[in-house]
Amino acid sequence: MVESGSAPLVRVENVSKHFPVRLGATLKAVDGVSFEIRSGECLGLVGESGCGKSTLGRLIARLIPVTSGRIVFDGIDLTRLGGRRLRRLRRDFQMIFQDPFASLDPRMTVGDIIAEPLANYGLSRGRARDRRVQELLEVVGLSPSFVNRYPHEFSGGQRQRIGIARALALQPRLVICDEPVSALDVSIQSQIINLLEDLRHRFHLTYLFIAHDLAVVRHISDRVLVMYLGKIVEVADSGEIYAAPRHPYTRALLSAVPLPDPRKERRRSLVELAGEIPSPISPPPGCRFHTRCPLAEVPGICSEQEPPLEEKEPAHLAACHFSDRVSAMGALEPPGDGPPAAPVAGEPPPRRGTLLTDPSPGWPAPGA
Amino acid sequence: MGGRPIAITTFIAEPMAQRRAGLWTDAWRRLRRNRLALVAATYLLGLVGVAILAVFWTPYSTTHQGIVLPYQGPTPAHPLGGDSLGRDVLSRLMEGAQISLLVGVGTQVVVLALGVPLGLLAGYFRSWLDAALSLLINIFYGVPDLLVALILIVLLGHSGLGQIIFAIAVTRWMDMARLVRGQAMSLREREFVEAARSCGSGTFKILFRHLLPNALGPIIVQATLGIPQAILFEAFLSFLGLGVQPPTPSWGSMAADGVQAIRISPHIVLAPTIALSVTLMAFNFVGDGLRDALDPRQRR
Amino acid sequence: MSPPLLEVRDLRIRFFTEDGEVRAVEGVSFDLQEGEILGIVGESGCGKSMTALSIMGLVPEPGRVTGGEIRFKGRDLLSMAPDEVRDIRGKDIAMIFQDPLSSLNPVLKTGFQVAEPMLAHQRADKRRALARAVDLLRQVRVPAAEQRARDYPFQLSGGMRQRAMIAMGLANAPSMLIADEPTTALDVTVQAQILDLLRTLNRETRTAIVLITHNLAVVAGLCSRVIVMYAGQIVEEGSVFDLFERPQHPYTWLLLRSVPRLDRTRPERLRSIEGLPPDLIAPPPGCRFHPRCPFRIEPCFTEPPPLQEVGPGQRAACWVTMRRAHEEMGAATLLDVRPGAGSGVHGPIREPHRG
Numbered sequence A: 001m002v003e004s005g006s007a008p009l010v011r012v013e014n015v016s017k018h019f020p021v022r023l024g025a026t027l028k029a030v031d032g033v034s035f036e037i038r039s040g041e042c043l044g045l046v047g048e049s050g051c052g053k054s055t056l057g058r059l060i061a062r063l064i065p066v067t068s069g070r071i072v073f074d075g076i077d078l079t080r081l082g083g084r085r086l087r088r089l090r091r092d093f094q095m096i097f098q099d100p101f102a103s104l105d106p107r108m109t110v111g112d113i114i115a116e117p118l119a120n121y122g123l124s125r126g127r128a129r130d131r132r133v134q135e136l137l138e139v140v141g142l143s144p145s146f147v148n149r150y151p152h153e154f155s156g157g158q159r160q161r162i163g164i165a166r167a168l169a170l171q172p173r174l175v176i177c178d179e180p181v182s183a184l185d186v187s188i189q190s191q192i193i194n195l196l197e198d199l200r201h202r203f204h205l206t207y208l209f210i211a212h213d214l215a216v217v218r219h220i221s222d223r224v225l226v227m228y229l230g231k232i233v234e235v236a237d238s239g240e241i242y243a244a245p246r247h248p249y250t251r252a253l254l255s256a257v258p259l260p261d262p263r264k265e266r267r268r269s270l271v272e273l274a275g276e277i278p279s280p281i282s283p284p285p286g287c288r289f290h291t292r293c294p295l296a297e298v299p300g301i302c303s304e305q306e307p308p309l310e311e312k313e314p315a316h317l318a319a320c321h322f323s324d325r326v327s328a329m330g331a332l333e334p335p336g337d338g339p340p341a342a343p344v345a346g347e348p349p350p351r352r353g354t355l356l357t358d359p360s361p362g363w364p365a366p367g368a
Numbered sequence B: 001m002g003g004r005p006i007a008i009t010t011f012i013a014e015p016m017a018q019r020r021a022g023l024w025t026d027a028w029r030r031l032r033r034n035r036l037a038l039v040a041a042t043y044l045l046g047l048v049g050v051a052i053l054a055v056f057w058t059p060y061s062t063t064h065q066g067i068v069l070p071y072q073g074p075t076p077a078h079p080l081g082g083d084s085l086g087r088d089v090l091s092r093l094m095e096g097a098q099i100s101l102l103v104g105v106g107t108q109v110v111v112l113a114l115g116v117p118l119g120l121l122a123g124y125f126r127s128w129l130d131a132a133l134s135l136l137i138n139i140f141y142g143v144p145d146l147l148v149a150l151i152l153i154v155l156l157g158h159s160g161l162g163q164i165i166f167a168i169a170v171t172r173w174m175d176m177a178r179l180v181r182g183q184a185m186s187l188r189e190r191e192f193v194e195a196a197r198s199c200g201s202g203t204f205k206i207l208f209r210h211l212l213p214n215a216l217g218p219i220i221v222q223a224t225l226g227i228p229q230a231i232l233f234e235a236f237l238s239f240l241g242l243g244v245q246p247p248t249p250s251w252g253s254m255a256a257d258g259v260q261a262i263r264i265s266p267h268i269v270l271a272p273t274i275a276l277s278v279t280l281m282a283f284n285f286v287g288d289g290l291r292d293a294l295d296p297r298q299r300r
Numbered sequence C: 001m002s003p004p005l006l007e008v009r010d011l012r013i014r015f016f017t018e019d020g021e022v023r024a025v026e027g028v029s030f031d032l033q034e035g036e037i038l039g040i041v042g043e044s045g046c047g048k049s050m051t052a053l054s055i056m057g058l059v060p061e062p063g064r065v066t067g068g069e070i071r072f073k074g075r076d077l078l079s080m081a082p083d084e085v086r087d088i089r090g091k092d093i094a095m096i097f098q099d100p101l102s103s104l105n106p107v108l109k110t111g112f113q114v115a116e117p118m119l120a121h122q123r124a125d126k127r128r129a130l131a132r133a134v135d136l137l138r139q140v141r142v143p144a145a146e147q148r149a150r151d152y153p154f155q156l157s158g159g160m161r162q163r164a165m166i167a168m169g170l171a172n173a174p175s176m177l178i179a180d181e182p183t184t185a186l187d188v189t190v191q192a193q194i195l196d197l198l199r200t201l202n203r204e205t206r207t208a209i210v211l212i213t214h215n216l217a218v219v220a221g222l223c224s225r226v227i228v229m230y231a232g233q234i235v236e237e238g239s240v241f242d243l244f245e246r247p248q249h250p251y252t253w254l255l256l257r258s259v260p261r262l263d264r265t266r267p268e269r270l271r272s273i274e275g276l277p278p279d280l281i282a283p284p285p286g287c288r289f290h291p292r293c294p295f296r297i298e299p300c301f302t303e304p305p306p307l308q309e310v311g312p313g314q315r316a317a318c319w320v321t322m323r324r325a326h327e328e329m330g331a332a333t334l335l336d337v338r339p340g341a342g343s344g345v346h347g348p349i350r351e352p353h354r355g
Helices: A053-060 A083-090 A110-120 A126-139 A144-148 A156-168 A186-202 A214-220 A238-243 A248-256 A262-267 A323-329 B023-032 B035-056 B089-125 B127-142 B145-155 B161-188 B191-198 B203-239 B251-259 B266-294 C048-055 C082-088 C110-121 C126-139 C145-149 C158-170 C188-205 C216-222 C240-245 C250-258 C321-329 C331-335
Strands: A008-020 A026-038 A042-046 A068-073 A093-096 A174-178 A206-211 A223-228 A231-237 A310-313 A316-318 C006-017 C020-032 C037-041 C063-072 C093-096 C176-180 C208-213 C225-230 C233-239 C308-311 C314-316
Touching (some): A008 A053, A026 A042, A026 A053, A026 A068, A026 A206, A053 A174, A083 A093, A093 B191, A110 A144, A110 A156, A126 A144, A156 A186, A186 A206, A186 A214, A186 C250, A206 A214, A223 A238, A231 A238, A231 A248, A248 A323, A262 C216, B035 B089, B089 B251, B089 B266, B127 B161, B145 B161, B145 B203, B161 B203, B191 B203, B251 B266, C020 C063, C037 C048, C037 C188, C037 C216, C048 C063, C048 C176, C093 C158, C110 C126, C110 C145, C110 C158, C126 C145, C126 C158, C158 C188, C208 C216, C225 C240, C225 C250, C233 C240, C233 C250, C250 C321, C321 C331
Parallel strands (some): C037 C225, C093 C176
Antiparallel strands (some): A008 A026, A008 A068, A223 A231, A231 A316, A310 A316, C006 C063, C233 C314, C308 C314
């Protein structure tokens, strides 16, 4: 396994997925998308509902067939594969699902759920398999004694851990995480994000991390891919995409994400998007974003010509005719950070007891 | 500063799973609280006992004529009296229970064997398979079931129990197939089925280890509610003389036998019809109870 | 200061389930001033929604308000006759929910539904109410309001439906609007618009807003005062600036550090809150947060901490407070998160052997 972070593990070439909806009409969920997932990286895939990000994840996981295009995994074209050969390859790309309440079969025990992939590929049997299942439970932070419990006995975060253990059972190379934390509570979200980060480094995994939450995606990803209405509009380094977005949609998206900071929030200017997301059944001609874009020249090039996804800076791609005008939309954070947080005034509560400095797991020991 | 530090080992911050009852245990607990269903189930258990007993022993022979006077009313020795040929009604009722239960359960076994695989396949694969099944179902719904049953019985020759069960099942499998198809269709969209596919589970495994167990609740309910329908259909066929052939007693043919004499000896008609009604009701109560117990969301 | 619009005192809500009594809300007290935007933040099951529903008298079965007072303009809603309460709820207090699709009747036109509260409470004639409904839709910036008023809810997008819900809430010019997770089901760009709308409405109509959410960031921009709830109780309350910049309760402090922030140039490892929220049938003794708290002293285990003043206008229910943690542990230790920590995995991660 290469950890260089440059060799592509997956090449997605001009992939489309069209769903027939009613007579004659098709829903273009994903429309002519090309990109790479590099070995060892975490590629974030972000977009609003209906942009096709989940469909794209399922296409790469080969859960649904493509309408056209190629998905090349480690040199092998998955779209032409079927039956036994596909099954053999499936080991290498596993998926973590959004809804921890729907992704585990309620009639199976935790042990059976995690053992299922092992059984499918005839990996270890009997005692050894039990041991492996317990080991996987431990790896994701669950007690090995949970094997005989049923999913409904667990909380959302714990179920998500079970789902992660199942995905890891086959030692995949690529893990497709489809909104793995959006159904979880805030404090549990961070546990799962941290766990996913750790697992990625321990087991040299490559992630495709799909989420609607830009902050989460940026936090965990090396590179971020932004989708709008079935198309990729921007790809860049996760630092770069926030600092200098080159697509007006990305810029608008960034401006809409609220920050847990009352001073910044009060000084923030929202990039208002006109109207609503058009239907993917009849996407607008030219640039798909032109109906809502504050920079669009309509009628003009934006409503007539589809902008190609091209390199605007080194390793920074955007699909916009006027990508050099995005920076003129204003800085995301106006200068000046406000006064620094001052210590609280007032009477502290009476001081009792001794503070335990290492009472909880994961807390730095004094002087550590 | 008072107090001393507390040992770290006293806490386990490890997430503990809440212990809750299993799905079936839960269902059983709910079922147990349903009085009506419990009474009905007890009655049905008793009926099964009687039917099994009738294999080895009945108070009198069920076929010998002239054991009592024809049209004899209830007496201490013959609590349900005698029929038009002087046979003991109670004994015949007992053996009739056997027939009814066999037909009811047997039909559902055939219905399950036909409906479940067809429904699962059609619901999971959709495409032409589903279209074909839907067409077939609609054709079967379109043709009067009595007609189908009659044709089959005639085609299959003289009717033994097996033929009757088969004939009834052929007119009754559609509901089950449709139910299982619907279940499979909604379950296949659930993420755990996708998860199974993505971790390499084959179609057979998905159908029978993931879809079927999760559809089992509604299937059990449907099968339970299908039993009284089949029993009634058999009784109806026998009433028309097309069911179980004499002298084997069936509740339907027993009722038919008493119809001519309904004014003088109503007990001949009443005994099998009451037994039939109570049994049908009991199955329906148990079926409803099971529905409530297995799918609490459907209540209210 | 004028008397508060809403005073909640020692509110208690219990759910009587088969497994036992769930103490969903215990001893919650707070005030809402006229024209104020108050945020109530907490994770699912912390009692924030139940608190809101109790104000509307909508606590679902098998739950019941078992104690406390909810005084609206000086009158206790809990001890009022049902007719009187009905007159206040929906007229003077309105509520909007997370999922506008299930809160709107699918077979009635949007305009009619917006007009309905007016018809119910003010006996305005139908034509006038419908005309006002269109005005309201315009006020919440629904484009082509006349046409949208004739549409059915399913013909509207999620954002438009939420706007229609807000219009419905505003129909009787309430003095208070409760918004329960109003943007959770919406996309982020739509969320920003709805939050903007709520802010504008508050400014223009002086309607007080109680915003209930799990999302701290949503609260930061909109609210002036924030209440943080945990396991059925208020753990901290204060102005939005104090709370975000000087949180005193460890739960608030951890919560703020457990969400990834878009504005951090080099993302740092997230802090997490170990374990799970407690079972409210048998909540832990002492402070309800102590099993998950990294800063504990002996009393935390046995004595429930009262909500007490920790600064001007800021109250926290904690025996320790973050100020003391800062002083004793030092900022460097506090802000250090070791790799591998906070993932819920205890002990080193072992490589599963290649099978």
